[in-house]
Amino acid sequence: xxxxxxxxxxxxxxxxxxxxxxxxxxxxxxxxxxxxxxxxxxxxxxxxxxxxxxxxxxxxxxxxxxxxxxxxxxxxxxxxxxxxxxxxxxxxxxxxxxxxxxxxxxxxxxxxxxxxxxxxxxxxxxxxxxxxxxxxxxxxxxxxxxxxxxxxxxxxxxxxxxxxxxxxxxxxxxxxxxxxxxxxxxxxxxxxxxxxxxxxxxxxxxxxxxxxxxxxxxxxxxxxxxxxxxxxxxxxxxxxxxxxxxxxxxxxxxxxxxxxxxxxxxxxxxxxxxxxxxxxxxxxxxxxxxxxxxxxxxxxxxxxxxxxxxxxxxxxxxxxxxxxxxxxxxxxxxxxxxxxxxxxxxxxxxxxxxxxxxxxxxxxxxxxxxxxxxxxxxxxxxxxxxxxxxxxxxxxxxxxxxxxxxxxxxxxxxxxxxxxxxxxxxxxxxxxxxxxxxxxxx
Numbered sequence: 001x002x003x004x005x006x007x008x009x010x011x012x013x014x015x016x017x018x019x020x021x022x023x024x025x026x027x028x029x030x031x032x033x034x035x036x037x038x039x040x041x042x043x044x045x046x047x048x049x050x051x052x053x054x055x056x057x058x059x060x061x062x063x064x065x066x067x068x069x070x071x072x073x074x075x076x077x078x079x080x081x082x083x084x085x086x087x088x089x090x091x092x093x094x095x096x097x098x099x100x101x102x103x104x105x106x107x108x109x110x111x112x113x114x115x116x117x118x119x120x121x122x123x124x125x126x127x128x129x130x131x132x133x134x135x136x137x138x139x140x141x142x143x144x145x146x147x148x149x150x151x152x153x154x155x156x157x158x159x160x161x162x163x164x165x166x167x168x169x170x171x172x173x174x175x176x177x178x179x180x181x182x183x184x185x186x187x188x189x190x191x192x193x194x195x196x197x198x199x200x201x202x203x204x205x206x207x208x209x210x211x212x213x214x215x216x217x218x219x220x221x222x223x224x225x226x227x228x229x230x231x232x233x234x235x236x237x238x239x240x241x242x243x244x245x246x247x248x249x250x251x252x253x254x255x256x257x258x259x260x261x262x263x264x265x266x267x268x269x270x271x272x273x274x275x276x277x278x279x280x281x282x283x284x285x286x287x288x289x290x291x292x293x294x295x296x297x298x299x300x301x302x303x304x305x306x307x308x309x310x311x312x313x314x315x316x317x318x319x320x321x322x323x324x325x326x327x328x329x330x331x332x333x334x335x336x337x338x339x340x341x342x343x344x345x346x347x348x349x350x351x352x353x354x355x356x357x358x359x360x361x362x363x364x365x366x367x368x369x370x371x372x373x374x375x376x377x378x379x380x381x382x383x384x385x386x387x388x389x390x391x392x393x394x395x396x397x398x399x400x401x402x403x404x405x406x407x408x409x410x411x412x413x414x415x416x417x418x419x420x421x422x423x424x425x426x427x428x429x430x431x432x433x434x435x436x437x438x439x440x441x442x
Contacts, residue, residue, distance in 0.1 A: 005037025006169045009063075009070075010159070012044045013055040017062030017221040018214050019273075020174060020204050023238045027201060028172045029068045030239070030261040040166060041073030042083045044159075046152060051086075062221040066231050067254060072166075080166040085158055092153050095161045095191060096146075104190045110149030114157070114187065116141060121182040126199035126263045128175070133182040144183055156180065160187040168196045172263070175200045199263045201242050203270040218275055228301055228327025229278075233285035237278045241271040251284050279325040286327070291318040298330045305331035307338060315418050319410035336404040337418055340427055343434055344405055351435060357398050358435040360388060364395060365428040368421065377416045377424070402431035 007028040011021055032039040041063070045051040060074070072078030082088055096112075099105045105112045122132045135141045146157035163171065178200045188195040204212045212219060224234050235254050243266050245252075252260065286294065295314040302317070303309060310316075320333040335341070351357050367380040367387075381399065385392040396412065403415050403424060416424055 003167075003169050005032055005035040006040060006167055007032045007037065007172060008040040008042055008163075008166065008168055009068075010042045010044050010162070011059050012047065012050075013052060013059055014047065014050040015055050015214060016058045018219045019221060019238055019241075020212065020219075021059075022062065022066060022068075022221050022234075023204070023241055024173055024201070025063060025068050026066070026235060026238055027243070027261075027263075027266070028170075029070075030257055031170060031172060031263065032071075033258045034261050037169070038071040039068075040078070040080075040083070040168075041070035041076075042162060042166070043074060043085065044155070045084055045086045046155075046158065048086065058222065065225050066221070066235055085162065088158070088162070089153075091165060092158055092161055095164075096153070096157070099146075099190060102190065105146065106143075108143075108145070111145050112147035113143040114146045114190070115143050116183075116186055117189075121185055123181055123185060123198065125178070125181075126170075126197060127202075127266045127268060128178060128200050129268075131178065131181075133179070135182065135186070146187075156183055157187065160184050160191070163196055164188070164191065164193045170199065171196045172199045172201065175203050199266065201266055202268060204241050205270045205272050207272055207274065209272070212273055216273075218273055218278065226328075228329070229282045230285045230297065230327075233278075233282040236285065237281050240277075241273065242267055251281065251288075283325040286324065287322055289321070291321065294318065294321045298327050301327045302331050302334070305335075307331050307335055310338070312337075312418055315414070319414040319418060323410065333409065336406065336409070340430070341405045343431075344401075347401055347405070347407055348434065351398055351401060351431075354394075356388070358432050360384060360390075360395055361398055361402060361428050361432045361435070363387065364399065365425050365432065368425050368428070371421065374421045375417070377421070378413060398431070399428070402428045 009021075009025040009028050011017070011025075017025075029039045031037070043056065045056070063070070070076055072080065073083045096105070099114065100112075104115050106115060107113075116135050116138075118136050118138065120132055121135055122130065125131055133141075144156060145154060147153050162168075181198055181200070185195055206212050206216055214220070221234070225231075232254050235257060236250075236252050239252065239257050239261070240250065243261065245260055246265055289297070291314060295317050298317045299309060299313075302313075316334045316337050317330055320330060324330055324333060364380060364384045367384050368377065371377055371380055381392045381395050385395055397407070400409070400412060400415070401407065403412075403419060409415070419427070
């Protein structure tokens with residue numbers, strides 16, 4: 001019977017959760033979930049000078065927002081804790097002593113070095129394939145420090161010990177760790193332990209081909225939340241930064257990613273960050289929500305903007321659901337429903353070029369006043385156009401401007417229904433006066 005799948009994400013809490021770390025966490029989480037295994041969170045906090053409580057909480061919050069729940073780790077516990085490296089010194093001491101007794105470490109000016117075996121080290125990576133590193137030449141691969149002169153252990157050693165103790169079956173991490181793996185394999189061998197299976201995922205590059213850093217646009221996961229992205233869309237986006245479904249599908253819910261994900265479908269070549277595609281994917285996820293779901297996720301952004309959440313709030317936000325790419329756009333798309341904005345001179349200038357616009361709007365308002373069933377409000381457009389011997393389309397743009405002072409936005413049907421008969425007529429009259437040169441206040 002195969003051993004149970006156990007994967008881990010081991011962030012260092014020296015800053016916020018960045019998109020590269022989030023992708024590593026996601027791939028480990030997807031692999032564990034797709035195999036009915038366990039996903040472990042452990043914290044590499046041995047660098048006490050740089051690790052902060054704020055950074056640790058930012059990482060936990062980012063993972064929580066993405067829905068990447070862990071089965072073992074901080075706040076969850078588990079049988080292989082503690083899950084903070086700073087609390088595992090006794091464990092490291094025990095395994096270090098084993099190396100010392102076997103003669104695989106030696107002291108060097110207060111530090112301790114691990115003695116490499118001078119041989120070819122081969123490994124099979126689930127993404128990179130066969131990798132062989134030559135450790136025969138000591139000048140190229142000097143023995144590795146695993147314990148500093150101050151007594152603290154280095155990353156390579158504690159990483160291996162933790163993977164042993166926590167019974168990791170797979171290690172999925174960035175390609176920048178690929179050259180570390182032969183070092184770790186020698187440690188596993190020296191400790192007489194079977195190593196996990198490794199998979200090194202490709203680098204993430206900026207659009208210009210440069211390596212993505214924490215300071216680049218789109219790097220910080222918390223910014224996605226602030227900018228009004230959905231967690232499912234962000235998971236979808238970062239999954240495609242290195243993984244391919246091997247067909248034309250691009251839009252996946254998180255459960256669909258669990259079902260489709262495999263390490264065999266991880267690309268070997270680096271991925272390029274595409275901010276436009278990220279926005280497009282978010283739009284697709286927003287459009288897939290029900291109106292009530294969209295209203296719920298929009299509400300924090302609407303209230304934060306200072307807009308009132310009125311009785312027809314759901315209808316207002318539903319009218320722009322297919323128009324926005326992020327939730328932060330919603331307030332600016334619906335504010336005209338609550339308070340007619342001041343006139344836009346550029347738009348007004350376009351309207352003034354058609355000398356009969358004022359007359360058309362005046363007559364449209366009169367025709368609308370005669371409408372008894374407001375669900376048929378658009379009939380007034382056709383009737384007014386026919387009376388003037390013109391096409392209904394000539395009235396569409398002036399009507400949209402009258403209702404919103406904008407050239408684009410929700411469908412006219414929705415605007416008419418949400419604003420209602422009285423308010424629509426009032427706004428038509430306001431624009432008519434503006435076009436006629438009236439200085440009367442709104």
